[in-house]
Every structure is written in structure tokens, then in C-alpha cells.
Amino acid sequence: MCGRFTFQPNDNDEINKIYQLAVENGYEPKTGEIFPTDQTAIVRSGTNQVQVVTMKWGFPGFKQGQNVINARSETIMQKPMFAESFMNRRCVYPTTGFFEWSDDKVKHRFNYGSDPETLYIAGCYKNFDGEPHSVLLTTAPNDSMIKIHDRMPLILQKTQIKxxxxxxKFAIEFLNSPMPMLESVPFNN
Incomplete structure (x- = not known):
């Protein structure tokens, strides 16, 4: 599961460019630590090229106030809540890392290294009452993640976004791709 991530335009030139594109398109993505239900920057299909917008993170759940923020890549095509969105409306979360908590409640920040590098997470979206909501995809953890958590985000390289x-066909095949090795840093906040 991925329950929080960061979007730090002031610490990362690539994320700053994505942030500026969102602002130029009339959006105001939340920056810093991103929580479920926040309006976050999302890369999605546009008319002739990808575009940066904002969307609420999470699909409304089955119960009042419930928010579903992640979808399992292994079962996404079988789950009625996600299948149609995955097949028709895929998107990407640009981040500067994500957080997971270990069994002993220690918060860990994950990225390629200790700097806030750009890390892209696969997602999909759907409109609810005229407002777009997105979920990110998770997969089985690799060796860099397994000691902290039993899930990890489905991570794309920049060259794989389009x-x-x-x-x-690429998206369906990518659901089973091995994930990159990441570094974990305990995070006190």
C-alpha cells in the first residue's frame, strides 16, 4: 500500500516544471507531503499530448467517508471498481518519493537515492459527480521494500509515461514488470 507521497517542486527541477505546467493549465496542486483526498498533480492524456492537471487522490468507497486510494496491479482488470478506468483512463503520479510504515511504526521514505528524485507512479482515474478522482497502482514488493511493507507502488520510468x-497493450504487460530497487530512509516527521 502507498498511503503518502511527496511532491516537492522547490527541491526538484523536473517536479518544478510539472508543477508550473499544472499552474499554467489553471490548477493548483498541493505540494509537500500528499495525503489521500488531496488535489495532486497528475499526468494524463490530452488532445495531442500528455497534460498536467490535478485530481483528488482516491475513489469514493462503498461506505460513507471511505476513500480507496490504491488498486492492486494483479487484480485491477477483474475488479469492477477499477477495470474500466484502467483500460480507458490511465494516468501517472509525479512524485519525489513515497512513505511506508514498518511493523514497528517507523515511517520510511522511499526513492532511488537520498535526494528527492522524480519517481513516477502508475495510476488510473474516473469521474465521480463530475469530478476526476485517481488511484495509484501497487504491486508485490521487491527486495528493497519487502522488509518494510508487503506492497509497493507500480513505478514507471520517465520514458514509459506515454x-x-x-x-x-503496454499497460497490461507492464502490470507484471519487476520494480526498480529503491533506498529507504527512516523519516522523522
Whole structure:
């Protein structure tokens, strides 16, 4: 599961460019630590190219006030809540890392290294009452994650973003891809 991530435009030039594109498109993505239900920057399909917008993180759940923030890549095509969105409306979360908590309640920040590098997470979205909501995809953890948590985000390389968004065959095949090795740093906050 991925329950929090960061979007730090002041600490990362690539994220700053994504943030500026969102602002130029009339959006105000939340920055810093991103929580479920926050309006976060999302890369999705546009008319002729990808575009940066904001969306609420999480689909409304089955109970009042419930928020579903993640979808399992292994079962996404079988789950009625996600299947149609995955097949038709894929998106990408640009982040500067994500957080997980170990069994002993220690918060860990994950990224490629100790700096807030750009880390792209696969997602999909759907409109609820005219407002777009998104979920990110998770997969089985690799060796860099397994000691902390039993799930990890489905991570894309920058060169895979357009394929994820526009190429259904690529997206289906990518669901089973091995994830990159990440570094974990205990985070006191």
C-alpha cells in the first residue's frame, strides 16, 4: 500500500516544471507531503499530448467517508471498481518519493537515492459527480521494500509515461514488470 507521497517542486527541477505546467493549465496542486483526498498533480492524456492537471487522490468507497486510494496491479482488470478506468483512463503520479510504515511504526521514505528524485507512479482515474478522482497502482514488493511493507507502488520510468497512458497493450504487460530497487530512509516527521 502507498498511503503518502511527496511532491516537492522547490527541491526538484523536473517536479518544478510539472508543477508550473499544472499552474499554467489553471490548477493548483498541493505540494509537500500528499495525503489521500488531496488535489495532486497528475499526468494524463490530452488532445495531442500528455497534460498536467490535478485530481483528488482516491475513489469514493462503498461506505460513507471511505476513500480507496490504491488498486492492486494483479487484480485491477477483474475488479469492477477499477477495470474500466484502467483500460480507458490511465494516468501517472509525479512524485519525489513515497512513505511506508514498518511493523514497528517507523515511517520510511522511499526513492532511488537520498535526494528527492522524480519517481513516477502508475495510476488510473474516473469521474465521480463530475469530478476526476485517481488511484495509484501497487504491486508485490521487491527486495528493497519487502522488509518494510508487503506492497509497493507500480513505478514507471520517465520514458514509459506515454506508453502507459496511450498504449493499452503496454499497460497490461507492464502490470507484471519487476520494480526498480529503491533506498529507504527512516523519516522523522
Amino acid at each position: 506508453s502507459w497512458i496511450y498504449d493499452q
